[in-house]
Amino acid sequence: MIQLRDLKKNYLVQGKTIPALHGIDLKIEKGEIYGIIGHSGAGKSTLIRCINLLERPTSGEVIVDGVELTKLDDQKLQEQRRQVGMIFQHFNLLSSATVGDNVAFPLKLAKRPKAEIRKKVDELLKLVGLEAHRDKFPSQLSGGQKQRVGIARALANDPKVLLCDEATSALDPQTTNSILALLLDINRKLGLTIVLITHEMHVIRSICDRVGVIDGGRIVESGKVLEVFLKPKHPTTQEFVEQVADSTELREAVAHEKATGSRTIARVTFLGEQTYQPILFQTMQETGTVFSILQGTISRMKDTPYGQLVVELEGDEKQSMHAIETLRKRGLEVEVI
Numbered sequence: 001m002i003q004l005r006d007l008k009k010n011y012l013v014q015g016k017t018i019p020a021l022h023g024i025d026l027k028i029e030k031g032e033i034y035g036i037i038g039h040s041g042a043g044k045s046t047l048i049r050c051i052n053l054l055e056r057p058t059s060g061e062v063i064v065d066g067v068e069l070t071k072l073d074d075q076k077l078q079e080q081r082r083q084v085g086m087i088f089q090h091f092n093l094l095s096s097a098t099v100g101d102n103v104a105f106p107l108k109l110a111k112r113p114k115a116e117i118r119k120k121v122d123e124l125l126k127l128v129g130l131e132a133h134r135d136k137f138p139s140q141l142s143g144g145q146k147q148r149v150g151i152a153r154a155l156a157n158d159p160k161v162l163l164c165d166e167a168t169s170a171l172d173p174q175t176t177n178s179i180l181a182l183l184l185d186i187n188r189k190l191g192l193t194i195v196l197i198t199h200e201m202h203v204i205r206s207i208c209d210r211v212g213v214i215d216g217g218r219i220v221e222s223g224k225v226l227e228v229f230l231k232p233k234h235p236t237t238q239e240f241v242e243q244v245a246d247s248t249e250l251r252e253a254v255a256h257e258k259a260t261g262s263r264t265i266a267r268v269t270f271l272g273e274q275t276y277q278p279i280l281f282q283t284m285q286e287t288g289t290v291f292s293i294l295q296g297t298i299s300r301m302k303d304t305p306y307g308q309l310v311v312e313l314e315g316d317e318k319q320s321m322h323a324i325e326t327l328r329k330r331g332l333e334v335e336v337i
C-alpha cells in the first residue's frame with residue numbers, strides 16, 4: 001500500500017543543510033497497522049509528513065497505492081491526497097466551527113453535494129461516538145472527544161490510509177486506550193491501512209502489527225511487533241521495550257541474587273496458548289529442579305497473550321541447564337540472565 005524508497009530529507013536552515021532522513025526504505029502492507037517509534041528529533045514527523053508530501057522529500061520515492069507521488073503535478077497530487085487522511089497530536093480543529101462543520105470541512109472542499117455531506121457527517125459522527133455533540137464547539141470538548149472529531153474529519157473522503165502523528169500524546173492513559181481501541185475498530189471495519197508514530201511502546205504493543213524503530217533519521221530495526229518486542233536487538237529498541245518492562249525491581253533482584261549466590265536466573269517467555277499452561281511447573285517437577293519466581297507478568301500484544309517469568313533455579317549448574325533445555329524443547333523461549 002505504501003512504499004518508501006531511499007527517502008532522504010534535508011532541511012535548509014540559515015544556509016546550512018541539516019539532514020533529517022538518511023535514506024528510508026519501508027514497505028507497509030494494505031490493511032495493517034504500522035507503528036514507527038523513536039525519540040524526539042529522530043525524524044518521525046518528517047517521515048510521516050513525507051507520506052502525503054506535506055513535506056517534500058529531498059530525494060527518493062513515495063508510492064501510495066501504486067502511484068508515485070513526487071512526480072505528480074499539483075492537481076493530481078491534490079486528488080491523490082484524498083486517499084490519505086491524517087490526525088495530529090494537537091487535533092488541529094477549526095475552533096470557530098462546530099463539530100459537524102469540522103467533519104464536513106473536507107467534504108465541502110471536495111465540493112460534495114449538501115445532502116451527501118449531511119449523510120456522511122451523520123455516519124462519521126456515529127462511527128466515532130459523537131452523535132450527541134454535533135453542534136458543540138471544540139472548546140466544549142475533552143481531549144479524547146477532540147481527537148474523535150479529528151478522526152471523523154480525516155475519514156471524510158474515505159481514505160485508504162490514515163496517518164497518525166502522535167495522536168495520543170496529549171491524552172491521559174485511559175483516553176489514550178479508548179482512542180487506540182477506536183483506531184483498531186476502524187482498521188478492522190474499514191480495512192484502512194494505518195501508520196502511526198509515537199514515542200510510547202505501550203501504543204505500539206496495543207494495536208500495531210509491525211513496527212519500525214527510527215533513530216537519527218534511520219530505521220534501525222523493524223519487524224513484527226511480537227518479534228521486535230521479545231528480542232530487541234538495537235540499543236534504542238531495547239530502551240523502548242524497557243518502558244513497558246517494569247525492570248527496576250528485576251534489576252535489583254538479579255543484582256541481589258548474583259551477589260549472594262551462584263544460582264541460575266532465567267527469563268522464560270510464554271506465547272499464545274502456552275501462556276495459560278503449567279509447562280514451567282511440570283518441567284521443574286519432572287527434572288526435580290527447585291525454583292522460585294522473582295518476577296512475572298502476563299500481558300497482551302494486540303491479540304496475542306504472552307507471559308514472562310523471571311525464575312531463579314536452585315541446585316547445581318548441570319541440573320539447571322537440563323531443566324532449561326527441557327523448557328526450550330517444549331517451545332518456550334528461555335534466556336539465561
Ligand SMILES: Nc1ncnc2c1ncn2[C@@H]1O[C@H](COP(=O)(O)OP(=O)(O)OP(=O)(O)O)[C@@H](O)[C@H]1O
Binds near residue numbers: 013041044199
Ligand atoms: N521545518 C524544519 N526546519 C528545519 N529543521 C527541521 C524542521 N522540521 C524538523 N527539523 C529537524 O529535523 C529533525 C527531525 O525532526 P522531526 O520533527 O521529524 O522529529 P520527531 O521525531 O517528530 O520529533 P518529536 O518527537 O519531538 O516530534 C530534527 O533535528 C529537527 O530539528
Ligand SMILES: [Mg+2]
Binds near residue numbers: 044045046
Ligand atoms: Mg514529531
